[in-house]
Every structure is written in C-alpha cells, then in structure tokens.
Amino acid sequence: MITRQDALVKIGRNIKAAREAGGMSQQDLAAGCNFEKSNMSRIEAGRSNLTVGTLLKISDVLGIRPADLLAGV
Amino acid sequence: MITRQDALVKIGRNIKAAREAGGMSQQDLAAGCNFEKSNMSRIEAGRSNLTVGTLLKISDVLGIRPADLLAGV
C-alpha cells in the first residue's frame, strides 16, 4: 500500500509535468493560483499535504482535470 | 467554472455512493480511517475542504482509487 508521502511526491511530479508541458514557471503557476512560488516549490516536492481546494486551483490554472493530478496514485 | 463548494459536494457524493455500494455505514468508514463518524458526515456533506491525506485514507478503506473520488469534478 502506497504511503501518503509517496502519493504527495507523485502528485507533485504530475503538477510539474503538466506545468512544464504548458511552458510555465513555478512563478507563473503560483501567481495564477494566487500564492507564492515558494509554496509551489514545496507542493511539487511533495512536502505539502495540500487540500482539495488547492488542488482545484492548480488544475484550473493548468487547464486539466483535478483527477489527472492523481494519476498513478 | 465549477466552484470549490460544488467540487467538495460532488466529492462527498462520490464518497457516499462508494460507501453505500460497499454496504458500509459512515461509522464503519470513519472507523477504518481512524476518525469519528461526525467528521465523515461533514466530509460527505461537502463541508470540509479535506486534504489529500484524508482523501487517501478514505479511498484506501473504500478500496478504490483516489482519482475516482474526483469523478465529475
């Protein structure tokens, strides 16, 4: 059974992949979500147990479905 | 664009549907997640902006993928 840590790291990787596919920087993505790039860095590193609300903001700016960020989890 | 509220309500409905499909009570599901039925009631009602960690606990006990709980969101 997958641990929470591993799941958060995978989600972070999914975010990073989608972000780079869109040619955005962490700065850009964070700004679109209305928070700082420092927090986005932590999220992508899997060091933040983010809420569904935050997940929605991110998927919204990335233009993908929230469920896509949970791919492989 | 879907609001956070609507998304949380949908997730709550997804949890409820999967729970009832498995013949569990809120009590059962909550106990499997190591918290109280009162909290599960709030989650299913969409009145809690739950974290990914909590989402994982629930999907684990339900025996489904976390992404399934975000269906339609």
Place this chain on the structure above:
DNA sequence: GCGTTGGTTGTCATGAATGATAACCGAACT
C-alpha cells in the same frame, strides 16, 4: 563585474482541517 530568471529553503502569522466529545433526530424494533 552586474542583473535577471527559475527554483529552493527558512521562518512567521493566520486561518482552517483534523480529531474528539456530546447532544440530538428519525426510524425501526422489542
């Protein structure tokens, strides 16, 4: 040299999720 860009890390305050307890409701059943 200097400045900029993309990203990381540390720290902080505030708000909110979590976890627990209790009271309550309706329905079913004895």
Place this chain on the structure above:
DNA sequence: AGTTCGGTTATCATTCATGACAACCAACGC
C-alpha cells in the same frame, strides 16, 4: 415505554496548510 442504529450538528483543542516575506543558489545574458 425503552433502545439501538445511522446520521447530523455544535463545540472544542491541537495540529497543520496556507500565504507571505526574505535569503539564497545556479545558470544565463549583458
């Protein structure tokens, strides 16, 4: 009458995500 069951709601304390600020690093261009 009581009591058990599934669920809701209110309230509380503790923990933690969020959001913001600053400092830092490497790589790049001027």
